Amino acid sequence: MIRNFLTERVSWILLFAALQVFGLFIAYIDAAIPFGPILYISFLSFLLFVVFLCFRYFKETRFYRSLEDWESSLDLSEVAEPVSPFETIVERSITEQTALLKAELSENRIHLEEEKDDLLSWIHEVKTPxxxxxxxxxxxxxxxxKAHLNQEWLRIHLLLDQQLxxxxxxxxxxxxxxxxxNLESIVFTEIKTVQSWCIQKGIGFDIQLDITDVLSDAKWLSFIIRQLLTNAIKYSxxxxIQIRSYSQxxxxxxxxxxxxxxxxPKDLPRIFDKGFTSTTNHRELASTGIGLYLAKKAAAPLLIKIDVESQIGQGTTVTLSFPKQNEFVNLQGM
Structure with a gap:
């Protein structure tokens, strides 16, 4: 900020320096003007000018320093009050632009909410047919x-559920x-949902649930397990498919x-990214790259951690780590 201030005031500084040099030059060539007193006056003027610059720096840069620290949000309370006509012009322009952005943002939010409500309504209407x-x-x-129709029906059902x-x-x-x-109830319900798909692909389940009750939200936990199961079935x-619960x-x-x-292995860090499919089978059209992303997003508020271990040709292990009971203190519903 100091460099910017000096750059902005360089013409005034050069003018002051030129005037002092000019006065000393006149005293030097004119014998009638004593050079010593003029040099002393120039020195005092220089000191006063430095003090003046320091004072003006803190006063004139306060407004601009607040703009520099401003987080570009729509809250103008963090910006200092203008103290000069030019600062007032800047502040008025920012206020007007911020008001326009707030109005546009509010309008866009309303449109997005309306579109979301329309989409949710449409999804519910489609469920009837x-x-x-x-x-x-x-x-x-x-x-x-019948098997092919069931599979296509299931695909539509899962896609609509995913969008919802x-x-x-x-x-x-x-x-x-x-x-x-009840974890057992959720797991068996989700398996029943994809049963026709599993029969067609010849996929069975080996279930061993040592722990049957967990602390969570039933609807969203079902959604997470549904995404993980469909992912496992799709690529098997x-x-x-082994499903087991245990405690440690x-x-x-x-x-x-x-x-x-x-x-x-090079894809593992990116599998939860929205839209990421695979670098190995990049041309595969069946994958949307959204299931694992949604599962991860839904797991975060539930304090569920999702870990994935996998190797090419050797299958995939997805582990859900449920939080302990005392970790839910800040969640709603407790």
Missing amino acids: LTAMQLMIGRVENESL HQKRLTVIENDLYIEQV DASD DGQTFLDIVDQGRGID
């Missing part, structure tokens, strides 16, 4: 056709209800282990 379609599929006699929860994630804190939930062939040092863990194609 989907339910009717499921009943109609159940009456199809051709088992091969993605829109609700922005206000998940308002939707949480932490309680003792005929094999068993008073903390509950849930493992979902598949024997699928695995994940390249």
